[in-house]
Amino acid sequence: MxxxxxxxxxxxxxxxxxxxxxxAAFWRMDFIEEISYPLSFALxxxxxxxxxxxxxxxxxxxxxxxxxxxDYLTFTTIGLAITxxxxxxxxxxxxxxxxxxxxxxxETLLVExxxxxxxxxxMNLWKTFLAVVNFTVLILLGAVLGANFIPxxxxxxxxxxxxxxxxxxxxxxxxxxxxxxxxxxxxxxxxYTLVASIIGGSVFPVTVLPGWxxxxxxxxxxxxxxxxxxxxxxxxxxxxxxxxxxxxxALGGFxxxxxxxxxxxxxxxxxxxRRMGLLSxx
Amino acid sequence: MPQSTAPGxxxxxxxxxxxxxxxxxxxxxxxxxxxxxxxxxxxxMKALVRTNIKEPVxxxxxxxxxxxPGEIIAIVGPNGAGKTTTFRILVGLTTPTSGEARIxxxxxxxxxxxxxxxxxxxxxxxxxxxxxxxxxxxxLFHGRMQGMDSKQMKQRVPExxxxxxxxxxxxxTIFALSAGMRARIxxxxxxxxxxxxxxxxxxxxxxxxxxxHGLLNLIIDIVKENQLAALISSHRLEEIEALHSRVLxxxxxxxxxxxxxxxxxxxxxxxxxxxDFANPExxxxxxxxVETQFPKSTVSVVEETTVRCILSSGRTAGDVLTQLTPxxxxxxxxxxxxxPLRDLLAEIYLGADTEGAA
Numbered sequence: 001m002x003x004x005x006x007x008x009x010x011x012x013x014x015x016x017x018x019x020x021x022x023x024a025a026f027w028r029m030d031f032i033e034e035i036s037y038p039l040s041f042a043l044x045x046x047x048x049x050x051x052x053x054x055x056x057x058x059x060x061x062x063x064x065x066x067x068x069x070x071d072y073l074t075f076t077t078i079g080l081a082i083t084x085x086x087x088x089x090x091x092x093x094x095x096x097x098x099x100x101x102x103x104x105x106x107e108t109l110l111v112e113x114x115x116x117x118x119x120x121x122x123m124n125l126w127k128t129f130l131a132v133v134n135f136t137v138l139i140l141l142g143a144v145l146g147a148n149f150i151p152x153x154x155x156x157x158x159x160x161x162x163x164x165x166x167x168x169x170x171x172x173x174x175x176x177x178x179x180x181x182x183x184x185x186x187x188x189x190x191x192y193t194l195v196a197s198i199i200g201g202s203v204f205p206v207t208v209l210p211g212w213x214x215x216x217x218x219x220x221x222x223x224x225x226x227x228x229x230x231x232x233x234x235x236x237x238x239x240x241x242x243x244x245x246x247x248x249x250a251l252g253g254f255x256x257x258x259x260x261x262x263x264x265x266x267x268x269x270x271x272x273x274r275r276m277g278l279l280s281x282x
Numbered sequence: 283m284p285q286s287t288a289p290g291x292x293x294x295x296x297x298x299x300x301x302x303x304x305x306x307x308x309x310x311x312x313x314x315x316x317x318x319x320x321x322x323x324x325x326x327m328k329a330l331v332r333t334n335i336k337e338p339v340x341x342x343x344x345x346x347x348x349x350x351p352g353e354i355i356a357i358v359g360p361n362g363a364g365k366t367t368t369f370r371i372l373v374g375l376t377t378p379t380s381g382e383a384r385i386x387x388x389x390x391x392x393x394x395x396x397x398x399x400x401x402x403x404x405x406x407x408x409x410x411x412x413x414x415x416x417x418x419x420x421x422l423f424h425g426r427m428q429g430m431d432s433k434q435m436k437q438r439v440p441e442x443x444x445x446x447x448x449x450x451x452x453x454x455t456i457f458a459l460s461a462g463m464r465a466r467i468x469x470x471x472x473x474x475x476x477x478x479x480x481x482x483x484x485x486x487x488x489x490x491x492x493x494x495h496g497l498l499n500l501i502i503d504i505v506k507e508n509q510l511a512a513l514i515s516s517h518r519l520e521e522i523e524a525l526h527s528r529v530l531x532x533x534x535x536x537x538x539x540x541x542x543x544x545x546x547x548x549x550x551x552x553x554x555x556x557x558d559f560a561n562p563e564x565x566x567x568x569x570x571x572v573e574t575q576f577p578k579s580t581v582s583v584v585e586e587t588t589v590r591c592i593l594s595s596g597r598t599a600g601d602v603l604t605q606l607t608p609x610x611x612x613x614x615x616x617x618x619x620x621x622p623l624r625d626l627l628a629e630i631y632l633g634a635d636t637e638g639a640a
Contacts, residue, residue: 016399017427021427105410105411111401112398113398274374275377276320
């Protein structure tokens with residue numbers, strides 16, 4: 001976006017914001033709001049971390065199991081960390097939109113001279129950042145409790161985590177496109193989250209699922225992100241493995257197809273809501 | 283497509299004729315025959331969200347007006363008149379079903395992104411503010427979104443806060459402010475990026491009468507000083523009178539009157555005389571006397587002992603006094619009064635003839 005110029009060359013009042021400026025504006029707004037509720041922020045982190053401790057003790061009860069690579073804590077730490085990261089990426093935009101609907105300041109955002117296509121990205125950033133923090137805390141906590149990771153494979157883990165995040169954001173944008181019309185619920189996200197929690201292999205291996213559910217699991221990015229991360233970052237990923245290359249290709253391909261589609265749909269939904277007069281409704 | 287203008291010779295970097303503001307003495311705001319119809323949701327959408335619209339609702343119909351620099355137009359009308367829909371079309375939050383609206387020569391539908399950078403918008407609801415942020419941070423967020431650089435914003439924040447009387451509250455969080463202060467910070471946000479056009483939707487809606495008087499004066503000063511074009515909607519009739527501006531009366535989506543209040547009074551106003559009597563019985567008697575003789579005049583007892591006569595055309599105060607001879611000795615005070623603005627507006631909205639509503 002560039003500043004427009006008058007015919008005499010003077011700077012016109014209708015300068016549009018740069019991408020960097022818009023991101024900075026949203027980032028600062030979300031940051032200030034977040035630290036306004038310090039206890040809530042701390043409890044959110046705690047709530048996500050507690051399951052790791054729980055699975056640490058469950059691991060002691062179930063003992064070593066070949067299907068999970070022997071060590072249940074290592075297995076679940078990766079599953080929970082990747083799931084937390086992807087859930088954060090998926091729900092960031094929808095959550096931001098819902099809050100804006102309820103608080104009544106969505107219109108305030110929409111009357112700023114920012115292309116509406118860019119809004120989903122800008123509104124995603126802070127919550128996505130928090131999801132990354134959450135992911136990091138979970139991995140570190142798992143390591144402290146004795147999970148067997150391969151530290152030298154951290155770059156590969158981060159690549160898979162990043163692609164898992166972008167594919168989750170793509171689903172989040174798709175869901176937000178529907179939210180613009182439903183104003184409240186996010187059916188796409190609810191259905192996907194339910195399905196992914198069962199067939200993604202977060203806390204149990206996909207191999208224990210019936211055959212047809214195993215086949216279905218290949219259709220969702222969670223399976224590639226979780227099991228790809230386990231394969232590259234743990235000594236023994238268990239009975240079900242996804243290679244680094246397979247994970248990168250699947251997650252990258254999913255993002256390339258679904259993210260532009262989601263942004264296009266989001267834009268269409270906004271335009272439709274604008275025409276129907278739904279933007280201020282709730 | 284008429285060529286339109288942004289004063290100061292503003293031209294965009296892109297050479298798209300449809301979007302290009304051009305030079306010349308064109309209005310800042312130009313609304314040409316716009317209509318907005320809200321349609322029921324399509325059947326596939328009913329499963330997603332239910333709406334109350336069962337058949338098409340025409341929110342505004344053939345509305346046209348223009349406003350130039352330094353001009354304020356008060357948009358007046360009862361609930362559902364189409365005021366907010368008109369504003370929402372102008373800032374690009376919804377689209378007209380037909381017709382076109384332009385701000386500084388830019389089409390509000392086709393070039394809404396750039397339109398939004400030339401408009402200062404103050405919604406009627408203070409929930410539009412970012413409640414957990416301070417006054418200063420609210421302005422900075424808006425400034426960044428408007429593409430202002432740090433230097434500009436650093437200079438503008440104290441300047442604008444001082445202008446709206448909130449220089450002392452820069453670091454106060456919005457939720458801690460009174461309704462009057464929130465209205466002022468909303469105004470500060472609307473003018474922060476130095477827009478050419480102000481659109482203020484019931485700016486004094488939640489403000490007490492004294493504070494609203496101050497806010498209104500402030501708006502008038504800002505508009506005049508900066509030669510902005512401003513649209514202000516309000517339900518408060520005393521405010522509309524105080525604006526001394528052009529008035530656009532909307533009713534059920536149609537423009538019922540476009541002009542100044544003095545001209546409206548000239549068209550609709552009729553002599554109005556009030557008599558104060560010694561007791562209520564004499565007041566009632568006086569009312570009966572006038573009603574009997576002048577059935578086309580409107581006579582009412584506005585307080586127990588006060589009778590108001592709005593005379594039909596051709597009647598004079600002398601005619602009334604003649605009829606009141608039997609009770610004249612009981613008249614304590616006699617005065618000619620200006621009809622309240624609400625009576626004039628009611629006459630328009632109710633479609634009453636000139637003999638009608640008081």
